[in-house]
Amino acid sequence: MHRPGKAPRPSHPGRVTVIGGGFAGLTAAITAAEAGAAVTLYEAHATLGGRARTADAPYRTNEGPHALYNGGPHWSWLKQRGLLQPVAPVRPAEAVRFRFHRDGTLRRTPPLGLLRLARKSPELAPVDADFTTWATRTVGARGARAAAHYIAVALFHHDPGSLSARFVQERLHRAAALPPEAHYPVGGWGALIDRMAARAWDLGVRIETDARVGELPGAAEGPVVVATSLAAARRLLGDDTLDWPSGRTALLDLALTARRADPFVVSDLDAPGWLERFSDDADSALSPVGEQLFQGHFPIAPHESKAAGIARAEALLDAGFPGWRERTTWRREALAAGRTGAVDLPGTTWRDRPAIDRGHGVYLAGDQTAAPGVLSEVAFNSAMEAASLSLTALKLARLDVYRA
Template sequence: MGSSPSPSTGRSPSTDFGPSTGITVVGGGLAGLTAAITAAEAGARVTLHEAHRTLGGRARTAEGPYAANEGPHALYRRGPHWHWLKQRGLLGPLANPPLREAARFRFHHGGALRRIPPAGLFALARRSAERAPTDVDFLTWATERAGPATARAAAHYVAVALFHHDPGSLSAAFVQERLRRAAALPPEATYPAGGWGGLTARMAGHARNLGVRIETSTRVDTLPDGPVVVATSLDAARRLLKDDGLRWPGGRTVLLDLALRTRRGDPFVVSDLDAPGWLERFTAQDPSLAPAGEQLVQGQIPIGPGTPRAEGLARAEHLLDLGFPGWRERTVWRREALANGRTGAVDPPGTTWRDRPRIDRGGTGVFLAGDQVAAPGVLSEVAFTSGITAASLALKALARISAGGA
């Protein structure tokens, strides 16, 4: 059970689990697919249930001519899931912006668009996350080292990796880790060509090749027999497991997708340093995401509890006015959404990822996975890491059942 995957196939030497019940995975997002693959590679019989008709969770890519993800997504090269996917041949083609596009990075600061950020922002980003305290908020810690203006700008910049309306109020260690990753040079971010839907399709195909039974449009209301990996949102897990303790703070974010007729000179990114917000022209790195002559722009504007969606949309439109002249007349497609509690975990001061809801639910044969549970990493890395951990624990539970003759 503790053997390592083969470097060439990712498959662990199989274990004879006998005729016992297999492992059930509830949820077909990144965490669920990762858990299913991990369990199947070890020889377990795996069934995956997804309530929607398509797999992917928040990594779904819209159907039709505009391949928009559910919010701006990127795959960080240093993340553990990068190596996991690469080992199994699942990364697929990747897209990165050409240098001429990367140079069109703009910062909204002091009410205007600028080509460079405030002095000191990237110097602050290079500080070690390990030296940032857990029990102090980021704004207090960063202000002591870089001054209030730079600290506020850095807090707003890192919202791209947090989807939270007030990053400065969160744990300094938590925010600093994400600031280092988001501001790394050379950039860590890369993009699955064609959108994240291609990545999840490859993962699903690999799972099926391993024998995983995948059932879509099937909602699980009661727990089946045998080990179960619940790879859903915490809200859905709380209802399924009837456990009111499955709570953790996340972000609340307005998402805006636009297809615009192409105009030369549009920025690649507009990072709002006056308030948390981010616009990204995804066709800069992957023109296939929109028809010829059009470009896909995706934005996320975090808003606080009780703040109306219209306020976030107004801020997004103000950034568009500054960075994308004539965008209203050029718009050929538009989509809006409010992501509430679906943006991953954030850690308040005094907490770390270890304080989030535990993966192992205490000997019940139920294991949690997703991006709001007790696993390390940034954004989707939490889902991958927790999926692998949950599957490994489920395999041990299955081995105990098999050994007992159940």
Template sequence: MHRITVVGGGFAGLTAAITAAESGATVTLHEAHHTLGGRSRTADGPYRTNEGPHALYRGGPHWSWLKQHGLLEPIAAVPALEAGRLRFHRGGKLHRTPPLALLRLTRRPAGQAPVGQDFLSWATSQVGETGARAAAHYAAVALYHHDPGSLSAAFVHARLRRAASLPPEAHFVRGGWGALVDRMAARARELGVRIETGSHLTELPATEGPVIVATSLDAARILLGDHSLHWPSGRTTLVDVALRTRRGDAWVISDLDAPGWIERFTAQDPTLAPAGEQLIQGQLPIAPDESKTDGAAHAERLFDLGFPGWRERLTWRRSSVAAGRTGAVDPPGTTWRDRPAIRRGDGVFLAGDQTAAPGALAEVSFNSALEAASLALTSSGVEVAR
């Protein structure tokens, strides 16, 4: 029988395993952690936090695939009432509307921004420096990078357009992404995928058939002994707080003076926190010389503005740093095609969010997983199920 091994049980690994199994391959999946999910895990307990928002963009390819497989629902959209509580931080104050220059940039046609120029320079030539900086900082919600203006103009502009689309493309898995992981794992097992958790591999398994490595790039570099597996990413302080509910709190605060995003996730999914409480997350990109404390202080300044009396209402708090776990960012002169290739040779294929695959956020993991599974199946002489 045609055998395929998948290393990594996150979103990419499960997508690859399901795709391979649907085409008739015998699939074994190894996950080092005792639970599946990778960075798509949702915390246990009364406060169901994710490592970042993990928004599903409605226009993305994984949306259609999950829907076709019966894995998408239940899903939550942004309530119309809450959308009116989006606030923009400029000059130390919260505003209800963004600068006109930012809106003008979001309406520039896709593909107009150049690959070889940094976003800040290009955007400044279009709308002036003040508007360009505001747009770069707003785009950080889809980048997790401390200096979005330094990245490729084409890369940032594509994500700016999607992050600012109306109606919002972003939807959210009810119960957190862990609920989606559970549905995907159940589907994989139905197809006969053998899932081994707590299986920490230090080298590629000695097995017949192709191997799909669906881990972080750092883990893949060690596992494959391939020092070429590098690509820049972001570094972000995540601050999760639970507050007693108060009417009138902001839904989102987008910091336009510096990259930063605060979101009240119970606005679209009340199940994430106990009744009478709301779960809020701050995502504050930090530079290489900054610490988690710097990011947390930034979050608190925004909390002070959008959530009056939040310290007295605080019931729970947690903070962490997401380093190298925020997806690829493309410097000027590069595109997704320049990232580490999916095909590694000798029957080994790479999947994950820092690989040579298109898309935003989780779409990169998904697209690379489909491509890796397709290449692995083809190399085994298996016709890919469509």
């Protein structure tokens, strides 16, 4: 265990230092170690995972809903290393139990305009216009509003319609794909993190937990990958330019006694909000026998309280889960502020976010950096780029990374 302060000097020259033991940090550490670099990873908490941690039993919740999209680059990377399995897809029986809260009523189908819009290629959406303006011209105001609220599942933002049309449409196109791209690591994301950590150990990565780093090692000690939240990176690097818009979301975890008639998903199309069941026959270890674990997120504006988001969650529960209060066996509420990934305003793209290369052998990785992708793909792509730049600095083999 290390006290806060300067990172201990590596045991030999040419070592890559990774600060942060979440998904991005472990990806960077594994990638660098596979190429022959010596790697030390420092994690401030007692356990690895960052926002990908999974709570201990009996209710194994993630920090907000998490999913792996099988259309992303991290899917094949994890699969090639035997780190992916087991994962649970959205099964057909569950897909037919989607419900949409629209005009105050629970419905089985979304508006036609939403479906039409979801099929359109993201390349058709302009970067400079906001999503609502472009989508209204494309499918009308009703479909545009429903689509903006539906895609809150992948944005965690209180006003998706105000964001860049290209940014939102990319996520809508992916989130509404059929068959669904979303898959869920069995046992929660913590199980995936455990497999990644074991891979890192096998490669010789030195992992230090309870090790809060307050100062970067010197440039002569080797490259450094800062794989923390953007706010933490800003403090560590003393760089006020490390800033980018994110979301603010009320999170609700709920365990209910099982009821076969319950929906699998309830998407609120009247306002941004999403409730989803995470425990099922494919992953029964997430909650006790006879109970079902639900997780929801309800984006809130900067001036709104967490209580306002939870009130919307309870209203959606009233609509979709009769008698849910009497069936509740466990409950947890939280607020995620600036911890839900980057959102791009009109006129900006991922290329405008804080650059990965910070100069002097320091590289940034995380989900608010200048890297492409949806949800965790941003963290993965930035980690791969940061590892590649670190290896180049050490004059080791350069990696082929996605630079679209």
